[in-house]
Amino acid sequence: MSNSSKILLHQKRLDEIIYFLKPLIPLIDSHMVSFITDDLWHKFVPADLRLEYEETGSPSNVYELFFDSDCLSGNDRLRRFLRKAKSMSTTENGLFYDLDAFDSHLDSLGCKTSDTLKFDKFMCPKKTHEVGAMSRLAADVGRFLKVDTIVDIGDGKGYLSSVLALENRFKVLGIDASPVNSLGAAKRVEKMKKHWKGVRKKMIGADEDKLRVENVVYERCTEFVNDTTDVREIVLRNIGDTSCLGIVGLHTCGSLTSTCLRHFVKTDTFKFIINVACCHHLISQNDFPMSDHLKMASFSLTRNAKMMSLQPISRIIDDGHVKSDPLMYRAVFEHLMDHVLGLANISKPEVGRISAKCSNFVQYARKACSKLDLRLDMTDEEISTYYDTLRVQHESKLKFYFLLRLAVAPVIDNVILLDRLVFLMENGLEETSHVQMFDPVVSPRNYAIISMRL
Numbered sequence: 001m002s003n004s005s006k007i008l009l010h011q012k013r014l015d016e017i018i019y020f021l022k023p024l025i026p027l028i029d030s031h032m033v034s035f036i037t038d039d040l041w042h043k044f045v046p047a048d049l050r051l052e053y054e055e056t057g058s059p060s061n062v063y064e065l066f067f068d069s070d071c072l073s074g075n076d077r078l079r080r081f082l083r084k085a086k087s088m089s090t091t092e093n094g095l096f097y098d099l100d101a102f103d104s105h106l107d108s109l110g111c112k113t114s115d116t117l118k119f120d121k122f123m124c125p126k127k128t129h130e131v132g133a134m135s136r137l138a139a140d141v142g143r144f145l146k147v148d149t150i151v152d153i154g155d156g157k158g159y160l161s162s163v164l165a166l167e168n169r170f171k172v173l174g175i176d177a178s179p180v181n182s183l184g185a186a187k188r189v190e191k192m193k194k195h196w197k198g199v200r201k202k203m204i205g206a207d208e209d210k211l212r213v214e215n216v217v218y219e220r221c222t223e224f225v226n227d228t229t230d231v232r233e234i235v236l237r238n239i240g241d242t243s244c245l246g247i248v249g250l251h252t253c254g255s256l257t258s259t260c261l262r263h264f265v266k267t268d269t270f271k272f273i274i275n276v277a278c279c280h281h282l283i284s285q286n287d288f289p290m291s292d293h294l295k296m297a298s299f300s301l302t303r304n305a306k307m308m309s310l311q312p313i314s315r316i317i318d319d320g321h322v323k324s325d326p327l328m329y330r331a332v333f334e335h336l337m338d339h340v341l342g343l344a345n346i347s348k349p350e351v352g353r354i355s356a357k358c359s360n361f362v363q364y365a366r367k368a369c370s371k372l373d374l375r376l377d378m379t380d381e382e383i384s385t386y387y388d389t390l391r392v393q394h395e396s397k398l399k400f401y402f403l404l405r406l407a408v409a410p411v412i413d414n415v416i417l418l419d420r421l422v423f424l425m426e427n428g429l430e431e432t433s434h435v436q437m438f439d440p441v442v443s444p445r446n447y448a449i450i451s452m453r454l
């Protein structure tokens with residue numbers, strides 16, 4: 001398929017997703033806090049879904065209604081909605097690869113793929129999973145494109161960079177805005193070097209070269225990277241060689257992903273980029289959308305929508321239930337502030353995450369009032385009755401509302417990912433893909449954007 005046909009395909013996909021999302025924007029942008037006080041149920045749940053739910057009667061387990069297909073009989077509209085949302089979400093659109101499929105794709109390009117290094121030392125299981133998969137892919141792609149220096153932007157404590165240097169023998173430069181992190185990375189790698197030989201010797205494929213640590217090149221630099229940063233000059237200063245570089249970034253927060261992609265686009269000596277984004281809510285208004293296509297459509301996302309895209313849906317499905325108490329406590333407390341304490345139409349301070357420390361609503365209300373310096377003249381029994389009355393009326397609808405938003409969350413994530421993909425393709429970078437690199441239960445921000453200059 002030619003680059004222009006590929007771009008058109010992806011742009012069309014973006015259009016479909018936006019067409020699906022636009023009527024749901026008010027639902028996405030709403031705050032669960034005001035679910036009861038602002039009657040969000042009637043305002044923002046699509047009427048057909050709301051009526052179907054009310055007609056079929058509230059089921060005892062709303063979670064099963066969403067995630068157990070056997071429970072969907074009699075809820076055809078909800079079933080259709082969920083199917084549509086799933087088809088619009090990251091994992092189902094047929095334009096992204098899973099890791100095995102991407103390996104086959106690399107194979108077809110003539111790139112040899114290798115096995116993921118399995119180590120259980122040096123970092124926690126989540127990091128081990130992420131670094132194992134990402135270092136393996138970066139190493140395969142790096143060798144294929146004859147890259148010898150890799151720049152890890154937003155290097156943090158150097159988990160990925162240290163493995164790329166020690167195991168994969170690239171020269172690595174870690175750049176991070178935080179001096180504390182750069183120092184942490186320096187200490188970590190020294191410790192790692194001490195134990196490397198012993199640990200690596202016990203693993204397969206440990207030839208002599210892989211055991212030596214003296215010639216490992218892993219430098220760090222503390223610098224805030226923005227669009228005007230001269231990354232090549234930093235590499236020149238710290239490593240010396242800038243002829244053939246690769247960029248990686250593992251969980252680059254918010255706008256840092258956009259910055260990395262722009263650096264990749266404008267500098268030909270960067271032969272590949274592999275980036276896994278996180279913290280979408282920190283993406284600035286200037287950094288979404290990136291593609292001309294979405295800019296022309298004047299599509300944007302609020303901070304709340306970007307925040308919602310981060311909901312770890314796979315983890316919630318894995319847990320098998322929704323923790324609705326915190327949501328219900330907060331929504332009832334809002335009602336209580338408006339109707340008992342006379343604070344309606346007044347902007348209120350943040351209550352914060354206090355529900356984990358409360359085993360019932362009475363404790364929650366008392367704690368919240370003390371935090372906000374509010375006087376609540378109600379007995380425990382009165383508070384309890386107040387809560388129970390509202391809970392009976394609203395709890396299952398609140399869960400439904402939460403799950404409806406949750407079903408849409410991966411669709412927003414998909415728009416953000418696809419927009420970046422289209423941006424790279426619009427800039428002539430044909431060999432660009434999204435790859436599901438991590439297990440979403442272990443690591444919810446699990447998609448990498450990978451682009452290569454072949």
Ligand SMILES: C[S@@+](CC[C@H](N)C(=O)[O-])C[C@H]1O[C@@H](n2cnc3c(N)ncnc32)[C@H](O)[C@@H]1O
Pocket residue numbers: 153154155156157158159160175176177178181223224225226249250251252253256278
């Ligand atoms: C979520 S952490 C990830 C760290 C590391 N890559 C890892 O996987 O453990 C993001 C890192 O990016 C750094 N960072 C954020 N914005 C940055 C910027 N504009 N320039 C350089 N570093 C940045 C932060 O200091 C932080 O260490």
